[in-house]
Amino acid sequence: FNTLVAALSAADLVDTLSGEGPFTVFAPTDDAFAAIPEELVTCLSREENVDALTSILTYHVISGQVSSTDLEDGMTFTTLQGEDVTVDVSNGSAKINDTILISADIFTTNGFILVIDEVLVPP
Numbered sequence: 001f002n003t004l005v006a007a008l009s010a011a012d013l014v015d016t017l018s019g020e021g022p023f024t025v026f027a028p029t030d031d032a033f034a035a036i037p038e039e040l041v042t043c044l045s046r047e048e049n050v051d052a053l054t055s056i057l058t059y060h061v062i063s064g065q066v067s068s069t070d071l072e073d074g075m076t077f078t079t080l081q082g083e084d085v086t087v088d089v090s091n092g093s094a095k096i097n098d099t100i101l102i103s104a105d106i107f108t109t110n111g112f113i114l115v116i117d118e119v120l121v122p123p
Helices: 002-010 030-034 038-044 047-058
Strands: 023-028 061-063 076-078 084-090 093-096 099-108 111-116
Touching: 002 023, 002 030, 002 047, 023 099, 038 047
Parallel strands: 023 111
Antiparallel strands: 023 061, 076 084, 084 093, 093 099, 099 111
C-alpha cells in the first residue's frame, strides 16, 4: 500500500486515520493506483489540488468496523467524503462500486482494511 500511504500523507490524512476510529478503509493496491492515467496523478499531486485528492481518499473510508463477512448485497455505506458506496455480492465475490474486493479483513488497531482492485472515484 505504498502509493495509498504516500497519498494519505500528501493529503494530511494519516493522523486522522490513525485516530480513535473505528474506520474501514477500502484500500486500492499499488497496481490500482498505477492504472490511473499519469496526467491525473500529476494533477492530484499538485498542492493546489489537495482538496480533490482528499475527496478521493476519504471516499475510500467509512466510519465503523465492517468486515467482509458483514457485507451483504445492496448495502450502502456513507463515506467520510459524504457520498455513498454500494456493495454487490454475487457469485461468491463482493464488489464495492464495481471494484472487486480482492483481500479481506486486514485487522488494524482501529478498524479493518478491505483491499480492492481499483481506485474508487466519487460521483
